[in-house]
Amino acid sequence: MRASYVIRKLIGAVSTLAFVAVFNFFLFRVVNRNPVDSMFRGRNLTREQLDELTRKFNLDGSKWDQFVAYVRQLLRGDLGLSFRGNRPVVDVIAEALWPTVLLVGTSTLLAMIGITIGYRAGWKRGSRGDTVSTSLSMLTYSMPEFFIGMVMLGIFAASLGWFPVGGLEDPGSTATGLEQLLDQFHHMVLPALVLAIAYVGEYMIVARSAMIETLREDYLQLARAKGMRDDEVRRKHAVPNARLPVVSLSAINFGFVFSGAIAVESIFSWPGLGQATYLAVRGPDLPVLQGLFLLMSATVILANLIADLLYGVLDPRVMGR
Amino acid sequence: MSVLELRDLRVTYRTEGGPVPAVRGVNLTIESGDTVGLAGESGCGKSTIAAAVLRLLPKGTQVEGTVLLNGEDVYAMKPGRLRAVRWTGAAIVFQGALHSLNPVRRVGDQIEEAIRLHRTVTGAAVGARVAELLERVGLQGAHAERYPHQMSGGQRQRVLIALALACEPTLLIADEPTTALDVMVQAQVLALLEELQRERGLSLLFITHDLSVLTSTCRRLAVMYAGRIVEEGPSVDVFARPDHPYSAALAAAFPTIGDSASRMNPQGLAGDPPDPSALPGGCPFHPRCARAVDECATNDVALRVSGPGRRAACVHVKEAADG
């Protein structure tokens, strides 16, 4: 790997992360001058109580002092206290992390089937298979993921009763081990399918247009002239090139799936980061919302960095010798 | 038996704007071990012929006439047979080596792939064969590990030649193999091709727009204009004393190195090549022809014998006995 490329991408990621952190501060302490006031508006608190809360949430002192304190806190991995129940934001998030990793991971893997479909559709552009899969992709692209969720919930859970209507596991369940895992899997099927359906089209369209970009390349003609079969030309010569833009766009897509989880988790009462976001919006619980925003941004920035590095590995022209 | 025989080959591309005839009745025969040059401006149909020989034209393209490769009709072959004939019956040295090699795969891999596909050699011998091929074209065995972007234009063109030789084809088609290269490298690549041709007794179809290149490389020469052959004959004769005004203009367009007269007085060709979808009536060359007469606008002359082993399609050519 060429060090300069890696370093450049690392600096890019860190600068984006720094931008997000500063933006976050700006948003919650400058745009919204005193969050505590708006937070507890209409709750009949005395001035003293409000001042007390202001100190507790680190909102006293000059903006600069606040900023320094905020950065110090951030570097320690401390995201402050939730407005509700006096719990550290980190705990609230940590609790919700695993269900989301499970859900987003599963549905991303499922949605990535779209890449293979897209390559094939682009390869046989204008064919019946291409028309059908492109039309379906446009249809799912046009549906808000939570609307897909509502329809699927209505059909497969409420009417047919094949799947539970929500939650991580059956309420009051004492199952452990494999049984517990199966129960959780049963609960995850619908939300994971919903997210996969909502985003499989994005992957498909990205892969399709990347494939179409490579269709005219001379090396495909050479490969055919060598006597390779059509599908071998696709697999061995077209796909390795079409893969490059797909890698970069997959990272952006991952951000979409992550975002889509917010509304879908709230529909299926899936106790992950998405539902935590939903509840924090409803609260509103600004410290939790801030922490979630930082975490989600950091995850997507990391995904982009990984995609950039992978790109370097896949395209010898980037890394060279 | 002829290595390649084209009988009244006609190729028509299907486009949004309607059918575009690119090749309009070409007859061409290449005997075993012979070298034939095919010359003409871009768009005259010469590269279409290269693609037509291996059935590489885009889907929906209409091909009429017959293409016989080693006596076998290419357009009557079943898919499996066609794939077996590709690269072993005829191989192509493509133009523009930067785009013809896959940028994300090592060049050795790309050569090896052809060898394995046709089982020219098998097992551990494949690696040795790749190295041998690379060395034969003036590179080193270690170059197999390189990616195309890590090589110079000349080196890449040599890789393409090694690739074309990988399965020992009976016919080698070189499609503008020197176009993108600078003059010195051009000369080296040409010398290599000539050497390989002599050494292996290859049959060669050499396609270019540069007539002067063909005189040393090829024994016979065919000049194409607007999808047809307008003149053919021994290359030295055609180049020195062209019978068709178009061949004359093409020959004059490239000054002979060392000939100061031609360098001081380059005679370009006026106008642009015609649009294949809207060819002028009569002789398609007449709007650009310095020697055009009234008859040329209406009379499209067929090839006629113009000398010993020579034919040309021009009203000024007086029918002579073929000797």
Add this chain to the structure above:
Amino acid sequence: MTAAIAWARRRASAAASWRRMRRDRLAMVALGVLLACVVMALIAPLVSDRADFNAINTGDNPTHASPTGQFVLGTDGLGRSMALQVMWGARVSLLVGFAATVLMIGIGTLIGLAAGFFGGWTDAVLMRITDWFMVIPFLPLAIVLAAVLERGLGTIVLVIGITSWPSTARLVRSQVLSVRERLYVDRARALGAGRLHLIGRHILPNVTPLILANTTLAVPIAILTETTLSFLGLGDPSEVSWGGLLERAGSSAVKEGYWWEYLPPGLGIVAVVLAFTIVGRALEEVLDPRLRER
């Protein structure tokens, strides 16, 4: 004089584009769907009054009534007519969609023009910022923005505008760069034309067709974002959009089987977004010669 000729030429090319698009039957159907939705949104105040939704006036209506004679699309939990709400919802969804699109195309065009035209440091800084906004996941960003600002339609428009401009900026910038390369801008500059003149007379007219296609493709994104924000409870509580109707229905309507409370607004969103996407792609194909070849 030359301006008149230029306008005539542009009109002629617009007419030619329209003719080419007329041949695309699917795009014409989509355009019909869009027109129908716009008409529906426009006549909403003519067939009903907003007061129809006040609890005082709906007290006598049946609640959660399924679609039968009196109410074409049934009623919700407060006895409000779903049909009328869907019509009013179309107003809000389309209005926010259009307004947010104008804002985001405006921001994107300005930044893209500035970056592409001035180049150098301006370009480097603007593109760095654009990259930042490209990478930050835009829904979470929109959520935190909407959460700290006052609730209201204006906020929603602002939030969508601020979060979705980067792709337009990139597109406009690359267009400006390629237009700038062309000879006649150099000629105009050699003749001493000012920067504003260059942008207004030479660059903007050339990038407008692509901006137009981009706009058509941006509206569905804006509508989808508005829907999601409303669904999460960040919308204007007094102006209910299709997304807001879905929020009200929530998963409880789904579990109870009140399909008329969530299917109509949801299908409305799907129809409008799909129609805009189809029209946008057709427009892009007609206006972008590079795509036409494919």
